Amino acid sequence: MKVVIQRVLNASVSINNVIHSNIQTGLMVLLGIHENDTQKEADYLCKKIKDLRIFNDTEGKMNLSQADVNAELMVVSQFTLYADTLQGNRPSYIQAARPEQAIPLYTYFVTQLALLSGKPIATGVFGADMQIQMVNDGPVTIVIERNAEL
Numbered sequence: 536m537k538v539v540i541q542r543v544l545n546a547s548v549s550i551n552n553v554i555h556s557n558i559q560t561g562l563m564v565l566l567g568i569h570e571n572d573t574q575k576e577a578d579y580l581c582k583k584i585k586d587l588r589i590f591n592d593t594e595g596k597m598n599l600s601q602a603d604v605n606a607e608l609m610v611v612s613q614f615t616l617y618a619d620t621l622q623g624n625r626p627s628y629i630q631a632a633r634p635e636q637a638i639p640l641y642t643y644f645v646t647q648l649a650l651l652s653g654k655p656i657a658t659g660v661f662g663a664d665m666q667i668q669m670v671n672d673g674p675v676t677i678v679i680e681r682n683a684e685l
Contacts, residue, residue: 536576536640537567537616537680542589546609546669548659555665556657561607563669564648567616568632568640571683577644579681584608585651589675597675601652608652611659611667612641634662 540562547557564584569576590599590606601608614637618626632640638661649656659665 542675558607
């Protein structure tokens with residue numbers, strides 16, 4: 536499982552030119568699910584996201600977590616995080632989980648993050664053609680991958 540976490544001033548997901556969800560100050564989480572992923576990887580990443588200290592304290596140091604600043608959360612599934620570009624110019628997505636595995640894990644991830652953070656989670660729609668707008672704050676972008684073998 537791989538996440539791209541961006542600290543944002545605001546973010547929104549639109550589908551067919553209609554805003555589906557939006558957040559203010561918080562974290563935009565793009566979630567890629569590998570074919571070998573399980574709930575174990577989701578649990579690890581949800582806890583890591585909740586506790587990750589990437590918000591500024593009063594001295595301007597990244598020392599505060601999502602919970603410390605009551606930041607909002609958005610999670611959007613993004614299978615392209617598992618693009619394999621080693622051969623040719625057309626990415627292969629063979630390592631990305633198929634929908635029948637990915638949808639339940641995505642749902643589990645969102646549910647677990649909501650439970651841990653105590654906040655509702657804004658989401659996209661799995662498999663939809665979405666347009667995402669966000670203002671990255673900092674900019675701060677963190678990539679974390681948790682492999683099933685670990």
